[in-house]
Amino acid sequence: MGSRLQLFRLKKPFETERSNKLFLRALRENCAYHYTHCPEYKQILDEARFAPEDLKEYADIARIPPIPTLFFKRHHVYSMPRRRTLIRATSSGTSGQFSDIRFDTGGLWAGLWMVLTVAKQRRLLSPRPCHYIVMGYRPHRSNKTAIAKTAYGYTLFAPALSRTFALKYADGKYSPDLDGIVNAIVKHSRSRFPTRFIGFPAYTWFVMKRMEERGISVKLPEHSIIMLGGGWKQFYREQVDKREFYEMAERILGVPEDHIVEAFGAAEHPILYCDCPHHHFHVPVYSRVIIRDVHTLEPVENGKVGLVNLLTPMVKATPIQSIMTDDLGILHDASECPCGIPAPWLEIIGRVGLKDIKTCAAGAGDILTAAVAETDKEGKA
Template identity: 30%
Template sequence: MNETIFQSPFEMKRADKKALIIEELKKLTAFHKDHCEPYEQILTKVPFDQEIASMEQMPYLPVQLFKMLDLCSVPKEEVMKTLTSSGTTSQQVSKIYINRETSELQSKALVSIVRDFIGKQRLPMIIIDTKNVIKDRKSFSARGAGIVGFSNFGRNHFYLLDDNMEIDWDGLYAFIEKHKGERIFLFGFTFMIWQYFFKICRDKNIQLPLDNSILIHGGGWKKLSDESVSNEIFKQSLLEQFHIPLVHNYYGMVEQVGSIFMECEHGHFHTPNFADVLIRDFDTLEPVTIEKKGIVQVISILPKSYPGHSLLTEDVGTLHGEDDCPCGRMGKHFTIEGRVPKAEIRGCSDTHAYDQQNGVNV
């Protein structure tokens, strides 16, 4: 894989990117077919043609299969960590097996994407979560994996919430005072930010001087949708309460860590050089045209240790264009409208909300 794809993640134009993605997908599909028996058995029912010339023809897996099958393409002794999707006591979770090569590619990808939005300098960082989420370094939940990944862009990390999911007020005020005049980076999962930070401060009428800060967040939209909180309401609420001028949502999943899709200033998610999306018809699963809703298929050339390179999600999305977003970034740009009706509830931070309601500690 050419390392230059990580240097400027949104500058590769359509023809070059298409050629790269197709070539890498062919290699990955062939490799996983030879090294992951369940995947090989699946492909016997969905024949794979090495000569196919488009992403639309590539075989894909429903993301739910990672909850049902043990999908790993490397010897277990090469697995350095196992990531798990969110789940409840009544749900199975996905298990994603990561070896060193895949981990390094995921890290390079995440670094290239995030630096495009916040710059190369590591910033004082507030993590809107509890440190308990990352205790086990060999087995991460989606929340834990996100925190560890994004922590690389910060310094002097401050975890906002204590073990009881309550704000550490003394620590917060000390952090803000210490870094007065500096740009601050905030990270958290959408529901956690809304429930345990914004709503608490709103109810206590506490405003914070975070006017020189940037917030990146993702996951947990199911709960906020139930409360009729849109992306626009979320941003405006944080601006009014905390004076945060830059808020970027991202779309991603534990089954394709590293290949996140960041939201630009025009409200569009963007595909980087090493990832792509297709939108498929709800009934026929055929690819749909621009501005038509369908099921989102996510594509990544990063997964070397498990067959997660082409996945059909449970999410509804709309493709708005390619290489023509007003922000100037190349690649496809799209939006997400929610989950496919009756799809199993699963999200980076929905788990916490669900378990709190059912009296289960996480």
Template identity: 60%
Template sequence: MENRIKLFTWKDPYDTAGTEALFVAAMRDNCAFHYAHCPEYRAILDHFDFRPDMLRTTADLARLPVLPTLYFKSHKLFSVPESRMLIKATSSGTRGKKSVIGFELGGLWSGFHMVWRILRYHHFLSPVPTNYLILGYQPHKSNQTAVAKTATGYTYITPAIHREYALKYKEGGYQVDFDGLIKTLERYSRSRFPTRFMGFPAYTYFLMEELERRGLRYPLPKNSKIFLGGGWKQFYREKVDKETFYAKAWDRFAIPEEHVYESFGAVEHPIYYADCKYHHFHVPVYSRVIIRDVRTLEPVPNGTMGLVNLLTPMLNAVPVLSIMTDDLGILHDGDTCPCGVKSPWLEIIGRVGMADIKTCAAGADDLRKGAGL
């Protein structure tokens, strides 16, 4: 897996143009590994008459059979024994079903280098002690979701003075503790050290609305920041536009727009997409994005809306080389963003409803038949 090592240690995390051949080689290696070690995945590729050695050029990436995220919620596809998975994470769940993704040593090593390089590129690493307000889940042994692990994990990129969680585990479940958050905010606002918010945009926004309802403002120390991830989930109906969110962040916390950051990812695609100063998700070297027509699943040109297909050779534990999300998005040419990064950037439009992803469901049926499941 030398090609994977080279890819995940590439100096410039957004040099997609300079890593095209390396990315294809790493994908070919990864596909060959899963073909040899995961009988179910091999059956899927055989069903579509696809072999790992067919991955020769960038154009071939679109020919690799895609696995819908819904498929992982119903089936476990492992290419290494579970005993070799150092970490396992689950999705937040769709109708009670969750994807289970494992990380072997090489996958964790790759993930560490990816996160470190992107954090350094965006100047998120800091030696300054920091207070954390985590608008997400308090760690608990019953919660193995990726969003819970990452929200806490990112509090280690600075020396953490204190961590306060919005969702606390009580009486066998999670409960939102806005009163505890507000008391902590009052204390943080008097600190000489900055505050960093981590977690769901919905709960962050609900906290700001609660402060507004109570007539409270807590201007936070200079260099305080808001990091958002995980999407709006079940609160998509309450989702507000970014300008409204930024205005409230300034009004309630004195945090300017340039200190509000967002990330994008999925448990089935554990790649870190961090937005630039213009709030665009540039594609890092560790992944590629294909936008596919909702009806035909054929790739569409940049600038055209369709279903988001994400590719990466990161993991040997689970065959997540090419996954189809239920997100609608547009891939834009990199030079359309004034930030200077030349990598294409992904615009997420929203999620399609269950009734609107019949093509994905049909594809999943084909995969099941091909795998003999």
């Protein structure tokens, strides 16, 4: 069994530090693979005077040049011919640009182990049938976004009695159907079987708001779960305080806080991050997080804000082993969470951006306009 599969078959998903050696080995193999099979990746490593053999000690993983998600949006680069890649996932498009990440069979196999292990740990796997309310897209052949696929994937954790989608596809575009969702919730609240919510937190919030306005509150059956994921996107400005969200879920839907599970992943880093009972995102064995200084891109110590660099040896088809997101985050020591999980946890605090800057320097205004337009479009994608 290769190092990658060994890593993804580990039984304890948060014994992260103990898996460092294995992670390093898997990453080295992965790095060597991309270096040999992806000419652009080789050029990038060569320019940075870095070779896969330089991964000697665990600390060396920080030396792999991270590839920004912006790069994957502008350049579609692969380490495998198309016929050998199994599926592709695209991230939400920004101004017509989107990353096109392809997956190989081995990577998907590893991913399956990961999802099962993490879901089991968070008690999401259940033989009890349930109704699903998906706060996202109904899968459609025109929609290859990772989020649509992931959301759909989550509806496989427990047998589905029904699936209701918040974003309906009609006349070539998606639009939200909040009232349809409210009606489904009311109907499901009378069912013997639990309901599971999946998808964009902001939509869940809007649905609860709509119910509150209309004076509707329900008590969903026991074992109902709210699974949040997909990011806040354009709702950053309306970003609700988490506490308020939990309080509202209890009041409007009758779902207690410990039945709210938040998860995130990205096309460029397809690792399932699932929160702990204290709603912290501990780094699972499959992934590593390096927070980098916003000026120098050098790694910073835990507790400091910086750009979020994510690493994983999961995928061979696309060189996404070390990617730099456009999120700002903090990595906290494991000891800063009372849940007992021995892995550090990642807190996303915002996004890079020029939205609030004021400038009259020639050209800077145009960068600003473009950046703001990208953010806005991304939100609408």
